[in-house]
Amino acid sequence: MIELKSAAELDVMREAGRVVARALAACRAHAAPGVTLRELDEVAREVIFGAGATSPFLDYHPRWSPSPFPGVICASVNDAVVHGIPGPQVLGDGDLVSIDCGAVVDGLCGDAATSFVIGTATDADLALIDCTERALRAGIDTARPGARIGDISHAIGSVARAGGYGLLRHHGGHGIGRAMHEEPFVPNEGKPGEGLKLVPGVVLALEPMLHAGGRDGYSSDDDGWTLRTDDGSRAAHVEHTVAITVDGPTILTLP
Structure with missing residues (x-):
């Protein structure tokens, strides 16, 4: 069942989104060669808990996972696409990092992700990130009353595909609200005109995940969480929480 959010609930989700945006900005500012992923998680914890919010990531334990997630961010580096555990891995010059983060304020969630390069960036990495961000923007621009989920999927x-990139198979965006993952599922590829018709009050977390190698396959690390491109190519992941309103899409995860 899809629960429509009231104006008051959207205001709370916007506050949660602002916490997420600040946490992502703090991680990005702190990230540098020699910094560990665990340090970035600690930075995000200070922002989230310092704001009086909680983390929907910490101790999240879906049925398919062998253990609860141990961090407040997912930190995925180079060929890791999503769900990377923020552990002792040390960042180096040229690493491509994707940080996914969530926050809960008064029982309502915000969820967003960003990708960036540590230090020296190659043209290929910048092009990958740029295309991922443009795919997200295309999806957001399509998220208007009367459109359908398939329209968003097709836009992303x-x-x-025009950029020559792959998409993480079987993964995409989702509804969000009192739970981090709610209905509907939002594929990152699809046919226009299909799926749920959007109405004001629907809130979606849109998140394209692109593979530089052009393939869609992936493998899973032994930790049961980290997903990697199956060809070893680099990946980028960006995300915003977006509300469908009578005036069009409203991004809730901005500073």
């Missing part, structure tokens, strides 16, 4: 997938 068209940008990604």
Whole structure:
């Protein structure tokens, strides 16, 4: 069942989104060669808990996972696409990092992700990140009353495929609200005109995940969480929480 959010609930989700945006900005500012992923998690914890919010990531334990997630961020480096555990890995010059973060304020969630390069960036990495961000923007621009989920999926997938990139198979965006993952599922590729019709009050977390190698496959690390491109190519992941309103899409995860 899809629960429509009231104006008051959207205001609370916007506050949660602001916490997420600040945590992501703090991680990005702290990230540098020699810094560990665990340090970035500690930075995000200070922002989230310092704001009086909680983390929907910490101790999250879906049925498919062998253990609860141990961090407040997912930190995925180079060929890791999503769900990377923020552990002792040390960042180096040229690493491509994707940080995914969430926050809960008064029982309502915000969820967003960003990708960036540590130090020296190659043209290929910058192009990958740029295309991922443009795919997200295309999806957001399509998220209007009267559109359908397939319209969003088609917009995201068209940008990604035009750039020659792959898309993480079986993964995509989702509804969000009192739970981090709610209905509906939002594929990152699809047919326009299909799926749920959007109405004001629907809130979606849109998140394209692009593979530089052009393939869609992935493998899972022994930790049961980290997903990597199956060809070893680099990946980028960006995300915003977006509300469908009578005036069009409203991004809730901005500073």
